[in-house]
Amino acid sequence: MDLTLLLQRLFDAVFNGGIYASLALALVIIYRATGRFNFAQGEMATFAAFVSFLLLTGPRPFLRGGSVVGLIPGVPWPIPLAVLGAVLFGIVSGAATERILIRRLERKPDIASVNVTIGLLLTLNALTAELWGTGGRFFPAVFPAGPDDHLLIGGARLRFTSIGVWLTLLILVLLLVLLMQRTKPGLAFRAMSTNRASAELHGINIGRTLAAGWALAAGIGALAATLSANSVLLEPSMMLRVLIFSLAAATLGGLDSPKGAVVGGMIVALSQTLVPAYVPFVGNELSLLPAVIMMLLVLLIRPAGLFGTEQVERV
């Protein structure tokens, strides 16, 4: 076996793993808050990335028939500011989505929530296509991504963008842990996800805490989309595949575990590059297969995932 090639494949998986892990993290936050999936997580992130694109495009707006760019001061913004803008847009629109749409589904059965978030996925996808067109657009790289921007390890290239994505993810997880474990809003969030009725009886404002959870998740999603827009090209469906891999990652890691999301994201990305490379009958077209099979196996063998909380109740 060619070790350099193996190492290169591992390194190639790092970037995707970081992106899957980030979006899985967003899915996990919402799952912990509501016990449900937000299937529109990817499209919300894509829309935010397009907002970032708007901030970057300068005087030639690609927005169909629009002169919105003219209304934004200082455009074009430098890339770090444009990413920050997307994250802020994600935070605000995430909270608004919870407030306007999701809160109405509180007492409705799970299937209503599945339908609505899938509806939101389709709506946002169509809206993005309507506003910006379906063609892929160049989005600048957030981290140095030139041909020489890599470390050479054992003959294989570890690109700076991969390192950047992972550093971002690690900082994100660290901040998230600090937020959840060391702050009062974090305590309120954990209380709400463990026992909502009881949390309410201790004066925790459930609506506000839920909205904060959605804001956080959408902010993280926006970051994931802007970080990956350079490598996959910015287009309305860019996060659709990512969402499926992230769902697999979150299921694998345990739906309520941030640590699980990160580990799951990496395992899914590794399976995606390694299985087609070393299992003869699985071609690149089937790279989704290992992720889906893993998801199936986890659900059959250990439904709580690798790090998830098993539902045990003492009575």
Added chain:
Amino acid sequence: MSDTILNVSDLHASYGPLSVLRGLNFEVNEGQVVVILGANGAGKTTTLRSICQMCDTEGSITLRGTDISSKGTADIIRLGVGHVPQGRGTFAELSVIDNLLIGSYTRSDDGVQADIDRWFEMFPILAERRDQLAGSLSGGEQQMLAVARALMSRPELLLLDEPSLGLAPIIVEQLFETLQRLNKEDGLTMLLVEQNANLALSMADHGYVIESGLIALEGSAQALMTDPAVQAAYLGA
């Protein structure tokens, strides 16, 4: 005549189309332990849930003269009501200490740690298990945690929903001794819902009996204890 903390008049409560309370009147005075007795399904739990606006209500509920019937649950807790719910409301996946911190969520003063120490002293078993997940505690320990957690908000009025449910008699006895101490030493006012009428009446000042959403009887705890109807229905005499 002591001050009235809680006054409930013509309280109707329902869960959607299901009407549970049909015009309840009662009050709780400062420093008192008031008990609500009644059979299963009479509306005892709903009465406590109504006070915290955890179901649809009509009628007036005033806390120290302030109408709370149109306020949100969080606001009512802030106004000084502590609620120990049926089933104990344990945050099972959180540590004992985090459970207590959630209890102090509405507070912003710096006396939280002192209060934690105080309740650890009163419930030493909680201090021993401070870093354990609350879900791993026994039923009795979880009930103590629920009381301590509710006390962390420094309530003026503590609502207790069947604290004896599912506990061994010896644990129930300990728990009620502690509750009595809180009432006598701290002057904590309590509204207690219980199936264990004997025990509840022995520590209460005043009592009400609910039957199908209406007050069927009321009186001092002593009078209720000797009332033939109460004896026959709830005291097994």
